[in-house]
Amino acid sequence: MLVFINGQFIPEEQSVVSVFDRAFLYGDGLFETMRVCGGKPFRWAQHLERLRRGAEFLSIPLMFTPDTLRGFVGQFVEQNQMPDAILRVTLSRGVGVRGYSPKGADAPFLTMSLHAVPPPLAANEPSGWSLITASIRIFAEDPLTQFKTCNKLPQIVARAEAEAKGADEALLLNTIGEVVEAACANLFWVYHDKVCTVPTGRGALPGITRAVVLEICQVLGLPTSKRVIKPEALRSSEGLFLTQSVRGVVPVVSLDGEPVTPSPLVEKISRTYGEMLAKA
Numbered sequence: 076m077l078v079f080i081n082g083q084f085i086p087e088e089q090s091v092v093s094v095f096d097r098a099f100l101y102g103d104g105l106f107e108t109m110r111v112c113g114g115k116p117f118r119w120a121q122h123l124e125r126l127r128r129g130a131e132f133l134s135i136p137l138m139f140t141p142d143t144l145r146g147f148v149g150q151f152v153e154q155n156q157m158p159d160a161i162l163r164v165t166l167s168r169g170v171g172v173r174g175y176s177p178k179g180a181d182a183p184f185l186t187m188s189l190h191a192v193p194p195p196l197a198a199n200e201p202s203g204w205s206l207i208t209a210s211i212r213i214f215a216e217d218p219l220t221q222f223k224t225c226n227k228l229p230q231i232v233a234r235a236e237a238e239a240k241g242a243d244e245a246l247l248l249n250t251i252g253e254v255v256e257a258a259c260a261n262l263f264w265v266y267h268d269k270v271c272t273v274p275t276g277r278g279a280l281p282g283i284t285r286a287v288v289l290e291i292c293q294v295l296g297l298p299t300s301k302r303v304i305k306p307e308a309l310r311s312s313e314g315l316f317l318t319q320s321v322r323g324v325v326p327v328v329s330l331d332g333e334p335v336t337p338s339p340l341v342e343k344i345s346r347t348y349g350e351m352l353a354k355a
């Protein structure tokens with residue numbers, strides 16, 4: 076397996092990142108994760124734009140032009156012979172002086188890695204994920220939640236809590252008690268045949284797959300709504316599902332131990348999303 080480091084393709088076992096790298100020390104960096112289908116990164120432009128906006132917010136320069144980086148991705152996928160994979164792009168501020176100050180960290184570090192696509196659920200497995208509500212909270216107006224920063228400790232703690240309770244994933248609330256998202260996915264729910272999701276600016280990441288699903292709903296003629304919701308109201312919904320780049324559309328089968336009623340709309344959206352991936 077080859078990895079990409081600052082313009083070079085290097086065998087995985089020979090790849091080196093400094094122990095003084097700020098992404099390692101402080102989570103001072105950004106990342107994007109996306110599907111590669113037929114050798115092409117799905118929704119590359121949208122992922123790159125979110126990375127660009129995050130880099131601008133953190134004042135981390137991107138050392139490659141969009142066209143150059145896209146060219147590297149094509150070479151990277153081809154050299155690893157992985158036309159269907161998961162691609163992770165990580166941008167670190169690099170090495171600087173000791174401490175929190177970013178002074179002196181003027182040589183950013185950009186890496187890429189490829190990973191196998193998770194297998195589909197087996198016939199004897201549940202047809203979706205179980206959720207539990209995490210105890211940790213997300214700040215409702217934190218501007219960093221708009222980007223995929225390398226510091227994901229709240230999500231890690233929430234996911235560990237869910238797994239300790241035998242659940243697949245954690246539901247996150249913000250500091251004012253509103254539903255936000257899952258630890259590694261955006262959240263949708265169906266209510267009166269309307270597909271709803273949390274608006275950005277309440278702690279939820281503006282997910283790329285989330286945006287794709289909203290597009291799908293428009294194509295299918297399904298009404299949508301971006302609205303805040305409390306946990307107790309979520310339990311009266313007519314279906315829940317998660318969206319993320321790795322697995323696409325994931326139905327939720329239970330929340331805090333209570334079964335979730337499946338909605339036929341979730342299957343319809345999931346099928347259309349799969350068709351989009353196949354044509355990408």
